[in-house]
Amino acid sequence: KQWYQRRVRGNKLDIYSSMMDCLYAKCTPYITDCVMGELEKLGAKYRVAVRIAKDPRIERLICTHKGTYADDCLVQRVTEHKCYIVATNDKDLRRRVRKIPGVPIMYVQQKRYSIERMPDAFGAPRT
Numbered sequence: 001k002q003w004y005q006r007r008v009r010g011n012k013l014d015i016y017s018s019m020m021d022c023l024y025a026k027c028t029p030y031i032t033d034c035v036m037g038e039l040e041k042l043g044a045k046y047r048v049a050v051r052i053a054k055d056p057r058i059e060r061l062i063c064t065h066k067g068t069y070a071d072d073c074l075v076q077r078v079t080e081h082k083c084y085i086v087a088t089n090d091k092d093l094r095r096r097v098r099k100i101p102g103v104p105i106m107y108v109q110q111k112r113y114s115i116e117r118m119p120d121a122f123g124a125p126r127t
Contacts, residue, residue, distance in 0.1 A: 021112075032061045034073040071096065085105070
């Protein structure tokens with residue numbers, strides 16, 4: 001979400017290499033239409049985040065619903081398909097995602113990516 005991208009930008013982290021360092025694997029970042037729309041509505045303050053989100057390496061997920069709040073969209077998507085890692089620094093969204101079993105959360109902490117609730121089988125770093 002926008003908080004996450006602003007935090008990444010503020011800490012000058014390269015999204016792709018930092019994600020690979022955290023997960024020890026190649027990963028593909030995704031952004032939903034709802035999140036992209038919310039970023040664009042926030043205006044000039046988030047123009048760098050919008051530019052990062054429009055990078056061709058970030059795949060776009062099409063939303064078929066109308067007028068849903070971006071957090072609701074993300075929670076609904078990960079509830080239906082538990083194959084995603086949710087990357088956010090939004091405390092309310094993290095609280096909601098924690099209630100969904102089996103969905104890891106990635107966030108920026110102390111100028112590096114951290115992940116919580118990653119199953120041990122996937123080689124998550126121990127903190």
